[in-house]
Amino acid sequence: MNLGRTKDGTAALAAPPRTGPALAALAAAQFTVMLATSIVNVALPQIRAGVGLSDGGTTWVVNAYGLAFGALLLAGGRAADLLGRRRVLMAGLAVFAGASLAAGLAAAPGVMITARAVQGLGAAVIAPAALALAMDLFPPGPERGRALGVWGAVSGAGGAVGVLLGGVLTQTWGWPWVFHIAALGALLVLTAVAALVPRATGRQTGSFDLLGTATVTLALTCLVWALTSARALGWTDAAVLGALLAAGVLCVAFALIERRRPDALMPPRLFATGRVAAGNVLMALLGSVWIALFFFLPLYQQQVLGMSPLATGAGQLPLAVANMLGAVAAPRISRRVGAAATVVAALLTEAAGMLWLSRMSPDGSYLVDVLGPSILVGLGLSIAFVQLTALAVDGVPRQDTGLAGGLVNTTRQVGGAIGLAALATLAGSVTTHASGHQPHLEALTTGYRTAFAVSAVILAASALLALPLTRQPRRPRRPLLPCRTPEATTAPPYRQAPHHAPAP
Numbered sequence: 001m002n003l004g005r006t007k008d009g010t011a012a013l014a015a016p017p018r019t020g021p022a023l024a025a026l027a028a029a030q031f032t033v034m035l036a037t038s039i040v041n042v043a044l045p046q047i048r049a050g051v052g053l054s055d056g057g058t059t060w061v062v063n064a065y066g067l068a069f070g071a072l073l074l075a076g077g078r079a080a081d082l083l084g085r086r087r088v089l090m091a092g093l094a095v096f097a098g099a100s101l102a103a104g105l106a107a108a109p110g111v112m113i114t115a116r117a118v119q120g121l122g123a124a125v126i127a128p129a130a131l132a133l134a135m136d137l138f139p140p141g142p143e144r145g146r147a148l149g150v151w152g153a154v155s156g157a158g159g160a161v162g163v164l165l166g167g168v169l170t171q172t173w174g175w176p177w178v179f180h181i182a183a184l185g186a187l188l189v190l191t192a193v194a195a196l197v198p199r200a201t202g203r204q205t206g207s208f209d210l211l212g213t214a215t216v217t218l219a220l221t222c223l224v225w226a227l228t229s230a231r232a233l234g235w236t237d238a239a240v241l242g243a244l245l246a247a248g249v250l251c252v253a254f255a256l257i258e259r260r261r262p263d264a265l266m267p268p269r270l271f272a273t274g275r276v277a278a279g280n281v282l283m284a285l286l287g288s289v290w291i292a293l294f295f296f297l298p299l300y301q302q303q304v305l306g307m308s309p310l311a312t313g314a315g316q317l318p319l320a321v322a323n324m325l326g327a328v329a330a331p332r333i334s335r336r337v338g339a340a341a342t343v344v345a346a347l348l349t350e351a352a353g354m355l356w357l358s359r360m361s362p363d364g365s366y367l368v369d370v371l372g373p374s375i376l377v378g379l380g381l382s383i384a385f386v387q388l389t390a391l392a393v394d395g396v397p398r399q400d401t402g403l404a405g406g407l408v409n410t411t412r413q414v415g416g417a418i419g420l421a422a423l424a425t426l427a428g429s430v431t432t433h434a435s436g437h438q439p440h441l442e443a444l445t446t447g448y449r450t451a452f453a454v455s456a457v458i459l460a461a462s463a464l465l466a467l468p469l470t471r472q473p474r475r476p477r478r479p480l481l482p483c484r485t486p487e488a489t490t491a492p493p494y495r496q497a498p499h500h501a502p503a504p
Contacts, residue, residue, distance in 0.1 A: 019137045023147055025192040026137075027154045029089065029130040032096070032185050033123040034158025035165070036065065037416075038294040039178050042166040042309045045302070046175040051112050059424060063417055064113045066291060067224050068120030069127075070413035071217040074265050077128035077406020078208060085129045085136070085402055086197055090190055092125030097186035104179030119182075128406035133197060135393060135401045145331035145390070152327030152386035156378065159294050160320030167298075167313025212257050212265035219250035220414055227421035270400060270407065278469035279392030280411040282343070285462040286384055287412035288419025289354065289455035293377065295420055296427065297357075300448050301370065304362055304441050315366055315374075322378030330386035340470040343387045344463045350380025351459035358453035362445040380459075391470065419458075427451040 040047065040061055048058045080088040099122055103115035134151065138144040169177040226243035233240050258264040271277045301312040326346075334342045353376030360369040392408035393401060431447035438446065 021196045022137055022198065023134060023150060025189065025196045026089075026130045026134045027150055028189045028192060029093065029126050030151060031154040031158045032093075032182065032189055033069075033127050034155050035162040035185070036096075036100070036119060036123060036182050037069075037291060038159040038162035039166040039182065041294055041298045042163055042302070042312050043170040043175040043178045044299075046170055046309075047112070047178075050175055051106060051109055053109050053112070057109050057113065059421075060113050061116055062291070062295060063224055063421065064116040065120040065123070066413055066417040066420065067220060068117040069123045070120075070410055070417055071220045072121055072124035072213070073128055073406045073410035073413060074216070074403070075208070075213045075406075076125040077132070077402040077404070077409075078265060079125065080129035080132055080402035080406075081400070082208070085133045086193070086199055088125055089129035089133065089197075090193055092122045092129065093186045093190040093193065094122075096122030096126060097183045097190070098122075100179045100183035100186060104176040104183070115179075122186075124406075124409075127409045128402050131389075131393075131405035131409070132402035135405070142331070142335075145334070148386050148390050149328050149331045151389065152330060152382050153324040155385060156323035156327060156382040157320045159290070160316045160323055160378070163294060163298055163316040164313035164320070167309035167311070171308060171310040207263045209258075209261055209263055209265035212254060212261065215250055215254040215257060216265065219247050219254060220417075222250065223247035224417050224421050227418060227425060230425050266407065267403075270396070270403060275391050275394050275470070276396065276404060276407070279388050279390075279394070280408055282347075282384075282462055282466055282469060283388045283392060283408055284411040284415035285458060285465075286347070286381075286388060287415030289350075289423075289458055290381065290412070290419075291416035292420045292423045292451060292455060293354075293381075295424070296448050296451050297370070297374075300360060300445070301366065304360075304445055304448075305364065305366060305369075307366065315370060318371060319374040319378040322375045323382040326379040326382035327386050330383040333383065334387060334390075339387055339391065340466065343384060343391075343466045343470050346380045346383035346387065347459050347463035347466060348380070350377050350384065351456045351463065353377035353380060354452050354456035354459060358449045358456060360445060360449060360452070362439075362442040423451045423454060426454065 044058055044061065047053065047061060053061065076088070076092070096119055099115050099119035103112060103119060106112040106115055131151070134147055135144070138147045165181065166178050169175075169181060222243045226240045226247065229243075230237070230240050235241075258266050259268065298312050298316075301307045301315055302309065307315065330342065330346075337345075353373040356373035356376065357369075389408055392411075393404045396404040427447035427450055429447075430450045431443045434443035434446045
């Protein structure tokens with residue numbers, strides 16, 4: 001309790017700190033990160049033509065950001081805990097702004113992909129630091145639940161609004177402005193954080209786990225490269241199989257390294273705290289279809305339905321609105337029916353929307369094939385995201401909140417990169433096979449339908465898995481006190497403390 005003094009010298013309650021503006025600045029940082037994930041999707045055909053990208057290179061415009069983001073999030077969370085969360089957040093925003101500007105000026109494939117990777121590096125620092133600062137502002141309870149609702153709203157809306165903004169900018173000013181606006185936004189958020197977010201009062205001691213960071217980054221790079229390249233090279237290609245084998249070996253090495261290091265990048269103690277493991281497993285599965293949704297849906301709208309970039313972006317508005325409404329309602333729903341039931345219902349709602357999308361037609365329309373399922377997907381996605389984020393930081397000590405925030409963002413982003421690579425490979429293979437006996441647009445639609453159908457299966461399986469994982473762990477029962485016996489009543493009393501000892 002904060003005490004102040006009135007004019008007559010008596011004690012009085014001081015006004016609580018203004019957390020609203022600080023939360024707005026931190027939420028804006030998270031929004032910027034999520035915006036960069038999807039803002040390029042509508043502009044991919046124009047970026048490909050402007051920079052001279054191949055089919056595989058076009059996918060890496062998305063994957064380079066997602067891979068760097070996911071692989072370095074744990075390191076970003078650890079850096080925030082060690083170096084100061086506010087300081088690290090501001091540094092990440094500066095790196096993000098510079099990389100965004102470089103991507104907008106890129107004239108060669110290598111420059112574009114490198115700039116996107118550095119942009120992902122900045123995002124990997126921003127996301128865990130911003131989440132940890134938000135958790136510092138709101139202790140566990142209803143206020144934290146509402147803060148996580150805001151967090152979920154801006155996270156989901158960032159993906160949908162990114163598609164809209166990408167369409168507007170691509171059609172009016174050209175694809176470079178997709179990146180220039182991200183740079184400008186990051187600089188504005190940096191200014192807001194410096195002005196509104198209070199300074200932290202202490203940092204953890206420890207060192208960086210460079211070996212663990214390098215090992216897990218190489219493992220994820222090998223895995224996503226193999227999944228991305230399998231479409232062109234084939235699953236039996238020696239390079240693809242070698243990359244998959246290397247990813248597996250590096251993952252095992254990472255697990256062994258983390259068990260022996262005192263300052264591990266992913267300390268085992270984190271998984272013994274609360275329900276962190278359950279939240280991260282489910283978040284990885286949710287992420288595997290999240291990014292793919294914002295990849296395939298704009299492609300269907302543009303390539304099959306023939307919608308312009310502007311119309312494609314505007315078509316994402318219902319999804320964004322549903323996403324924000326679901327995120328705001330999520331804490332209230334959870335208090336009424338429980339966290340476990342809320343997660344299961346949200347995943348099943350999103351699965352229903354994906355299943356509806358899997359029935360899209362090559363001669364369909366936006367109103368019939370996109371609008372209805374988008375609303376279902378937006379509601380389910382946002383509610384599930386809020387609840388799983390809360391689950392992943394449940395019971396985590398304050399000194400580990402940066403690491404926990406980095407971990408839950410890692411699982412979502414890495415799951416998204418792997419899911420996008422796998423689903424893009426699957427959709428491409430189905431389209432190639434169907435092209436032999438179907439018209440081009442029908443073959444494209446067949447590939448997209450397959451990706452959405454598999455996404456629905458993944459979400460339904462996640463809902464079944466959530467039933468046992470999200471149960472509140474049983475607290476150990478207190479041992480019964482021994483009954484008082486006649487012998488106990490006649491036992492000599494405890495020796496009293498000396499008179500001068502302080503009372504207990």
